[in-house]
Amino acid sequence: MTDPALPTEAPVLVRASGGLGHLTLNRPRAMNALNLGMIGDLAAALDDWEHDPDIDTVLLDGAGDRGLCAGGDVRALYEQIRSGDPDGAGRFFRAEYALNARIAEYPKPIVVFADGVTMGGGIGLAGHAALRIVTERSRLAMPETRIGFTPDVGGTWLLAHAPGRLGEFLALTGTTMDAADAIAVGLADHFVPSADLPALRDALRSGAGTAQERVARFLTADMGDGTPAVSALERSRDWIDDAFSAATVADIVDALRARPEAAASDTAALLGELSPTGLAVTLDAVRRARDLPDLRAALAQEYGLVMWFATSQPDLVEGIRAQLVDKDRAPRWQPGTIEELAPDAAASALAYRPRIALWS
Template sequence: MTDPALSSEAPVLVRSSHGLGHLTLNRPRALNALDLRMIGDLAAALDAWEHDPDVQIVLLDGAGDRGFCAGGDVRALYEQIRSGDPEAAGGFFRAEYALNARIAEYPKPIVVLADGVTMGGGIGLAGHAAIRIVTERSQLAMPETRIGFTPDVGGSLLLAHAPGRLGEYLALTGRTMDAADAIAVGMANHFVPSADLDGLRGALATGPGTAAERVSRFLSRSADGGRPRESGLARSRDWIDDAFSAGTVADIVDRLRARPEAAASDTAAVLGELSPTGLAVTLEAVRRARDLPDLRAALAQEYGLVLWFVTSQPDLIEGIRAQLVDKDRAPRWQPATIGELAADAAASAFAYRPRIGLWG
């Protein structure tokens, strides 16, 4: 039954009916960006429904038609760092990462509609679900390097298992994927036109079978069969795999500049604008994630890296300032260029040990 206390003003709408638990991120004017209260509300609902026989499937979506979830509250992180207590940010990341792991390990199928903008923390909600739906409006990305940061919320693991070197490419550039790209790299399962999402919601709440069977029946009636057009990323594998298999960020840039494709040259220019330290750490993180056993191990690695950036590296706060606060788009990175990167630039990040561990 629907919670009688449900309010349209709540940041997460929680209700259940006909065996379907339905969670809706409800901050459409903020593109449903996550804050700590929303993380707590989502976790509490999953806890309540885990052993509830009246809930067999969980559906997670976002209010509005512009975005499922644009990510975490980066401005709040900026203020925490500026306040002189950067480790306070650890509480947010611990709660967020616990929710990411909970979604991946949940004993009932979770279906996520990644319609519209789905970035950063939104990938942490959508990317680990059992069934991940994208639409023609979907825009997925891990754009953390744009603010001198590194992909987290399990994004390093998702990217590590993308075909070829697409993971390194997406992690370093922060490029936005459309629906076809997201399916090609393994961040989504099915394509559904946005106009058909209400029909899918109804199908999930009715009929026999598992969540996967209900989705499959719905897709079998779709003209496109749940598949979008061909992925542009897949068509670019030759130059991406060649360049992004290089050993270092500097080597990647050199290979990009040597390629004949205009897109390769453009990518080299993009990397030249980003935090050299953020790029070095991100490249190493994705490559190490390929050898990690599971999501929890990846989240633990990311947690140490994230708190290293928060406590020890000036590029994060400078990137947030330049992109989101002053919006001058002119960050002053330290070091300023890829050529100035030390050979062991990422070593101190991976050696960092947070005062409070991720899993207690």
């Protein structure tokens, strides 16, 4: 939620007052989807404010009422791969992942309003911030497997540290979380009603105390507005933890089919519709991320995976075509079924080394 009096021409609005550096993603018609220029604008502002004694807190939000950020510009990625320019995709990912790490490591508290849709690249911005605010309108997801891809922007790191096997479930299915789910999983910290965000923004600008203390004044005992106080994901832990602890995607599907819950059967059917390659790579990526030392290591692993997809895997282009270009929702995966998947597919992806390293 943003101030309607602000200028609307810039893709990122950058302003500072009262100790607050305020960044607003400003492409509301595109649900504030990130492009390379926006990433550069965000990084430059953080550079400028890091040593500015007049700035003690940074706020990131999105223009319009639809959401913080629906993700990266996937159509641009589609065109880059189709035109034989994977290096263009690499430039975008390197800049985006550097920004994700910058947010996580920033010496001043970054507060993010993940109000409305916050998915994919939006999770990369919000998920690594110091204070992550969700509302009754929040809808968070890492939906990359829906386009034959794999979660990135540090998503495997975040999901690897979710309770039980919720990380595997969310990464493989791309299930959308509400505020209660996001807090339970560890992708958000606090619930604030959307109607209170303008007042919270003002308090961050001119209020007394630390950023955490200013946020705390707006927290409510229950979520209200139809948002359940108890996470639906938490209530489903029995069948999720049981099935998604299985060794392989095929084993997970078998375990889901053996469960009595209708939701488990529905999940098995969903996995049968998604890219077998994307699912296998994602499962191994999340599990390996649990043993990595930090976010930067997880981002490096993800970078290798996304460049493997961009340079060698037809499922990524096909998934984007089916979901976002032609919108026929009928992708033709290669291979087409989990049973046809080569047993070393995930190992090949994880062994891939991009021509240009992520961290130089």
